[in-house]
Amino acid sequence: QKEVEQNSGPLSVPEGAIASLNCTYSDRVSQSFFWYRQYSGKSPELIMSIYSNGDKEDGRFTAQLNKASQYVSLLIRDSQPSDSATYLCAVPDNYGQNFVFGPGTRLSVLP
Amino acid sequence: NAGVTQTPKFRILKIGQSMTLQCTQDMNHNYMYWYRQDPGMGLKLIYYSVGAGITDKGEVPNGYNVSRSTTEDFPLRLELAAPSQTSVYFCASSYSNPGQEATNEKLFFGSGTQLSVL
Numbered sequence: 001q002k003e004v005e006q007n008s009g010p011l012s013v014p015e016g017a018i019a020s021l022n023c024t025y026s027d028r029v030s031q032s033f034f035w036y037r038q039y040s041g042k043s044p045e046l047i048m049s050i051y052s053n054g055d056k057e058d059g060r061f062t063a064q065l066n067k068a069s070q071y072v073s074l075l076i077r078d079s080q081p082s083d084s085a086t087y088l089c090a091v092p093d094n095y096g097q098n099f100v101f102g103p104g105t106r107l108s109v110l111p
Numbered sequence: 112n113a114g115v116t117q118t119p120k121f122r123i124l125k126i127g128q129s130m131t132l133q134c135t136q137d138m139n140h141n142y143m144y145w146y147r148q149d150p151g152m153g154l155k156l157i158y159y160s161v162g163a164g165i166t167d168k169g170e171v172p173n174g175y176n177v178s179r180s181t182t183e184d185f186p187l188r189l190e191l192a193a194p195s196q197t198s199v200y201f202c203a204s205s206y207s208n209p210g211q212e213a214t215n216e217k218l219f220f221g222s223g224t225q226l227s228v229l
Contacts, residue, residue, distance in 0.1 A: 045220070096210040
């Protein structure tokens with residue numbers, strides 16, 4: 001069973017700072033990586049996907065992928081209180097049939 | 112657009128009772144999934160389906176059953192509820208599987224069902 005690990009939280013950052021969320025995965029087969037955001041009491045929603053080594057930027061969000069190190073991160077620039085949520089990392093399972101999720105990192109952005 | 116619809120939103124069961132969580136999607140997606148999420152934890156896959164008539168076990172299938180008679184519907188059945196099944200349940204769908212190649216395939220989630228077994 002593929003393992004997906006995330007940095008333990010909760011992570012607290014002041015408003016306007018950069019929040020850095022990390023995710024590691026257990027094998028070298030994975031090609032695609034996903035970051036979902038989940039507000040308290042709500043369902044997850046996709047915010048970023050990445051499959052090429054390097055950086056992918058979308059507004060204030062940047063995903064960084066390093067396949068050799070089996071590591072993917074999510075940076076949130078100019079963090080806002082509305083970014084306070086749990087962030088889930090997901091990768092395809094060993095057979096590409098479904099998604100394996102990490103435990104999530106809870107982010108709190110303090111005004 | 113309705114997307115993925117789950118019912119009920121909340122339910123309290125007594126130990127040993129049975130119930131069915133309903134899930135329907137109107138996006139003509141082939142793939143459907145049932146996840147459970149325990150407090151402070153990620154999502155664990157219970158069952159999934161790659162199309163009508165085809166289902167398969169996920170990571171935590173014990174105590175659950177599913178069926179997929181149509182593309183739209185994917186109900187989850189709890190036969191003998193146990194306190195360990197207290198959790199939030201999410202149904203999700205996707206057009207295709209994530210595969211092992213680069214993909215932007217994403218999951219569409221329902222709003223969840225909070226289930227308590229007492």
